[in-house]
Amino acid sequence: MPGLIQIKGLSKKYRLGQEVITAIKKVDLEIAQGEFLCILGTSGSGKTTLLNIISGLERPTRGQVIIKGKNLTKMKERDMASFRRKFMGFMFQSYNLLPSLTAVENVALPLIFDGVPNKARIKRSKELLTQVGLEKRLKNKPTEMSGGQQQRVSIARAMINNPKIIFADEPTGNLDTKTTKDIMNILTEKVKNQGVTLIMVTHELELSQYADRVIHMIDGEIVKTTINKKVEEV
Numbered sequence: 001m002p003g004l005i006q007i008k009g010l011s012k013k014y015r016l017g018q019e020v021i022t023a024i025k026k027v028d029l030e031i032a033q034g035e036f037l038c039i040l041g042t043s044g045s046g047k048t049t050l051l052n053i054i055s056g057l058e059r060p061t062r063g064q065v066i067i068k069g070k071n072l073t074k075m076k077e078r079d080m081a082s083f084r085r086k087f088m089g090f091m092f093q094s095y096n097l098l099p100s101l102t103a104v105e106n107v108a109l110p111l112i113f114d115g116v117p118n119k120a121r122i123k124r125s126k127e128l129l130t131q132v133g134l135e136k137r138l139k140n141k142p143t144e145m146s147g148g149q150q151q152r153v154s155i156a157r158a159m160i161n162n163p164k165i166i167f168a169d170e171p172t173g174n175l176d177t178k179t180t181k182d183i184m185n186i187l188t189e190k191v192k193n194q195g196v197t198l199i200m201v202t203h204e205l206e207l208s209q210y211a212d213r214v215i216h217m218i219d220g221e222i223v224k225t226t227i228n229k230k231v232e233e234v
Contacts, residue, residue, distance in 0.1 A: 003030040003031050003032045003033070003035075004031060004032060004033040004035075004067065004068065004164070004165070004197055005029075005030065005031040005054065005065070005066070005067050005165070005197070006029075006030050006064075006065075006066040006067075007027055007028060007029040007030070007031075007054065007063070007064070007065055007066075008028055008063055008064045008066070009026055009027075009028060009062060009063040009064070010024055010026070010027040010028070010029075010050070010053060010060050010062070010063035010064070010065065011024055011025060011026055011027075011060060011061050011062040011063055012024040012046075012049055012053060012058070012060050012061050012220075013061045022220055023046045023049040023220050024046050024049055024050055024053065024060070024220045025046075025219070025220040025221045026063075026221075027050060027063070027220075027221070027222055029215065029222070031197060031199065032197070033164070033195065033197055034191065034195040034196070034197060035191075035197055035198075035212050035213065036187075036188065036191045036197075036198045036200070036210065036211045036212045036213075037197075037198070037199050037200070037211060037212065037213050037214075037215065038200050038201075038202060038207070038208040038210070038211035038213070038214045038215070039051060039199065039200070039201045039202075039214075039215055039217060040202060040203070040205065040208045040214050040215065040216050040217065041203065041216065041217035041218060042203055042218075043203065044219075045217040045218055045219065045220070046217055046219070046220035046221075047201045047203075047217050048169055048201055049220075050201075050217070051167055051169055051199060051201045053065060054167070054199065055084065055088060055090070055165075055167045056072045056075070056080045056083070056084055056088075059073065060073060067083075067087065067165070068087065068164070070083065085110065085113060085114060085161060086161070087163055087164045087165060088163050088164075088165050088166070088167060089157075089158030089159055089160075089161065089163035089165070089166040089167070090158055090166070090167050090168075090169075091151075091154050091155060091158050091166065091167070091168040091169070091171045092154065092169050092170075092171070093169060093170040093171065093173040093174060094174075095142070095147075095150045095151060095153070095154045096154065097142045097150055097153060097154065097157075098142075099141060099142050099143060100141070101141065102138065102139045102140060102141055103129055103134060103137050103138055103139070103140050103141075103145070103153045103156075104122060104125045104126060104129065104138045104139065105125075106142070106153055106157060107125040107128060107129060107153060107156045107157045107160055108121040108122055108124070108125040108160065109157070110157065110160050110161055111124065111160055111161065114161065124160060125156070125160065126138060128156035128159055128160060129152075129153070129156050131156070132152040132153075132155055132156050132186055133152065134149060134152050134153065134156070137149055146179075147174050147175055147179070148175050148176070148179035148182065148183065151171065151172070151174075151175060151179075151183055152183070152186070154171075155183070155186060155187065155190075159190065159196075163196065164196065164197060165196070165197045165198075165199065166187075166190070166196055166197070166198045166199070167199050167200075168187070168198065168199070168200040168201070169200075169201045170201060170202055170203070171183065171187070171200065171202075172184065172202075172204075172207065173202075180207070184207065184210045187200075187210070188210050198211075208226075208228075209228060210228075211228060212227070212228060213225065213226070213227055213228065214226040214227075214228065
């Protein structure tokens, strides 16, 4: 049975003046439902470009991305946006929270585009913020929260539409060691308990240990794949 995500012969080239830059080179990859996949590489390795193409935020030069049997590379932009809202959640290093909105309002925002009534939006938002330990910060705006708290808000927002897939681009890059561990534990718990597929980009080898599988990228190519052994709790 094919995986949730199938990536076939993926390539991405950019033109910079007279020079052609190859960001991704003929990547083939399959990702299972409920898998935590880490894309590991240094700056310029192509890891973020690969993440953006898999999620439909960028178009490849060649190749295919197939999710749930749908070929994203052939989708019209309007259909792509609808597909992302329905099946995907996003986490970014910079959080991307709206400064004028409270935590509850930031988390509930994606549901507006799906026509969910305000009362239901707020209820769902409060539930998720409570799950990530922010029940006392519901009315706080981003400037009134620490980096770790803002990232917890972004986790809640990524989960608001019950996504099948979460894309996380350097999600702990601005956080201290303790907060990083807290965030990673929350994410792995979501994967374990809710069957969410998590695809995370990072340059930190230590963070990659949380994943089920790690693909190592150099110069746009997957050069190695590592399977992490999980120790079952007794």
